[in-house]
Amino acid sequence: MRTLRDVKGLRSVVAGWKRAGQSVGVVPTMGALHEGHLSLVAAAKAGTDRVIATVFVNPMQFNNAEDLAKYPRTEDRDAAMLMEAGVDLLFAPAPEVVYPDGFATTVGVSGLSTDLEGTFRPGHFDGVATVVTKLLMMTGADRAYFGEKDWQQLQIVRRLVRDLNIPATITGCATRREADGLAMSSRNLRLSAEERAVAPALHNAMAAAAAAIRGGAPVPAALATARDAVVAAGFAEVEYLELREAEGLAPLDRLDRPARLLAAAWLGPVRLIDNIAVAP
Structure with a gap:
């Protein structure tokens, strides 16, 4: 090389x-x-x-x-x-x-x-x-x-x-993930051991929200539940957790086309982002 x-x-x-x-x-x-x-x-x-x-x-x-x-x-x-x-x-x-x-x-x-x-x-x-x-x-x-x-x-x-x-x-x-679901990122190196243990909660909450939306749950309710779960796990703040059109990123209040669930949240001094595909 x-x-x-x-x-x-x-x-x-x-x-x-x-x-x-x-x-x-x-x-x-x-x-x-x-x-x-x-x-x-x-x-x-x-x-x-x-x-x-x-x-x-x-x-x-x-x-x-x-x-x-x-x-x-x-x-x-x-x-x-x-x-x-x-x-x-x-x-x-x-x-x-x-x-x-x-x-x-x-x-x-x-x-x-x-x-x-x-x-x-x-x-x-x-x-x-x-x-x-x-x-x-x-x-x-x-x-x-x-x-x-x-x-x-x-x-x-x-x-x-x-x-x-x-x-x-x-x-x-495709996003590469650790065994516990955390999306691999260079910023993960800045997490303390305690924060690293909490970090997978973001993906877990998003996966639960995606499953609920695919199952017919109202989008606003599923997103609110996910945000609450992330904060309850120990994240300081959820900046956004939203369902968007996959390509154009327009906001969606119902799952009627290929979509992406996107999130950003603060855990200690580190800002983590993630996203999940959600198909109708």
Whole structure:
């Protein structure tokens, strides 16, 4: 596995692969890798001839300087994991490579980014959309792989690729979970032992709500019960727990089309998100 930090070198390698008729997949990450990321690498290896993984803690998508400072940075460990997983190239640029002096362009996706995560993390998705656009253009990848755990993000990336005519196929991969149901996340590393024991309550409450809704329970009542269960388990706050249209994310008060149950809640100093598919 090669490690590159400059765009010119990256493009040179990719151009060589493409001259040889090879397809290229990219797995964008912010590092602190876990099995969920490696499942994306496995999907990329199955779907393309060459695989690039990116490790870049994107300052533009953090609206809290303290959160950015605390985000785990484990590049040596990440590189070893990616090499073991069979990645061909690790692209790990410095912030000034991605955002050089005088950088003044932002990519925003209207509508999809305005509520749910957008309500509680203003500007976050502009940062995500901007860096994803840059990474797709820098790598020239044919396919990009994203986890379904960040469902709203996945829909935003799909929309920006369509709207901007970026020649890359976006592939969503199923959320990887711990044995107790907790969605794998780099932020889980910040949970204390006591908080980690409580954390699966979010998924459990969501699964119960999804089952109730599929069984015909009124949506508002099922969601209220789930929110109460999460707080009773020890979470400090539920920012949202809502049923939304799967692709367009419009609010739903009844299950009459493919939907997604999405939630965000605070457990100690850590904000956890999750989502579950709910089909009629």
